[in-house]
Amino acid sequence: MAHNDQARRVALVTGASGGIGRATAERLGRDGMAVVVHYAGNQQRAEETVKAIVEAGGQASAVAADIGDPDQAAALFAEAEALRGGVDVVVNTAGIMILGPLAEMDVDDFDRMHRTNVRGAFLVSQQAARRLRPGGALINFSTSVTRLQQPGYAAYAATKGAVEAMTLILARELRGRDVTVNAVAPGPTATPLFLQGKSEQLIDQIASQGPMGRLGEPGDIAEVVAFLAGPGRWVNGQVLYANGGAA
Template sequence: MSPNPSPRVGLVTGGSGGIGRAVVRRLAKDGLALGVHYVSNKDMADRLVDEITSGGGRAIAVGGDVADEHAMAVAFDAVEAAFGGIDVTVHAAGIMRPGQIATLNLNDLDQIHRTNIRGTFVVDQQAARRLRAGGTIVNFSTSLTRTQFPAYGAYVASKAAVEAITLVLARELRGKDITVNAVAPGPIATSLFLDGKDEAVIDNLAKAVPLARLGLPEDIAETVAFLAGPARWVNGQVLFSNGGLA
């Protein structure tokens, strides 16, 4: 009998909260050793690592600004040193600053673009250099690129750029056996989505979905697990995981 293959290794940015946390748990269930990335919430990342390791899995916490190429190099280095390489990079870190285009503070615009565009570029650049054959990069867009709701112009612009980076990188990695895709969630019941919205707005958005509910972080984690696992023939795509919203 041949020896058991080494476990696959993943790094999830924004892994300490919301959708990222659900992704970490789902990939751990699939047996991946994981780097749980955080920006500011180290305690949450450490608790998630403890949860995984106490259940027999392997995980470490890594921090850093996703838009800082030096910090991300250190994070990737730490995961490689701990587990011997990287096979899956899920870039779930991002920010949202709603506001009408006519009135949005340009400092908010700069923060959105730094985190969501530069951050994606930096993380994808590291992943493209480091992932082993058979690897997967999963970025995050949004279904708002189709629905065009008011007050999300800057956010949607940043996520349209994420889609462009995703589609181009998939083609640049020709011949390396690495897939690159993006997940575009619809309305998901996380603090990022719920904060600042009253019950009427939330109810209307839930009713707009043919499945008549908000999505859960676990719904998105299943989509990510599909792309990170069996979906080797899905490449250079944006998957709208939104219950049929658009």
């Protein structure tokens, strides 16, 4: 789609206050979309994302919501519609990651991940299915760990496996709606979520394992999202592994 085509569209990006979410929000803003920047708790970072989009010539607004709460998830979409007239693209990057061997994982930590990563993805997908305008796109987020099968990631990967299942089935449930539904599965990406708790040595080791010899950057993932949100209309019901060949 040309820039002028995108300029009539509205994108709602969850978890857009940092990392891949922020990079995606800024990328879609550069494409000409009006962006609704969702955040859960860090208003300052969300406003920084809005400022970056506006200073680059785009349109953006920040809206807070707990996407694990049905009423707040619905209110988030209602606010986006009130601000911008409708929603054409939903990018659901919001998620948390708690690592540890399955045998030692605290069930409360598992439940926290499930609430955001699975319940949140379900509620956002449900609202998107009900509200996206024709020509729209829903992009959920999985992880390449579902292929890499790294020790310590069992609980996290399980939540993302659930997201993949919901995404692929929803794409088929929306037959005739002219709405695409896909998931992006990043590999190791230099975000605060990934870097937290890792030594420089471990980060360098992970970066060297892939054929590209580096970690992904949030902007690398944002480019994949922009394709699915715009020109990639013939890609539907797929999981795209954006990992530089690491898996």
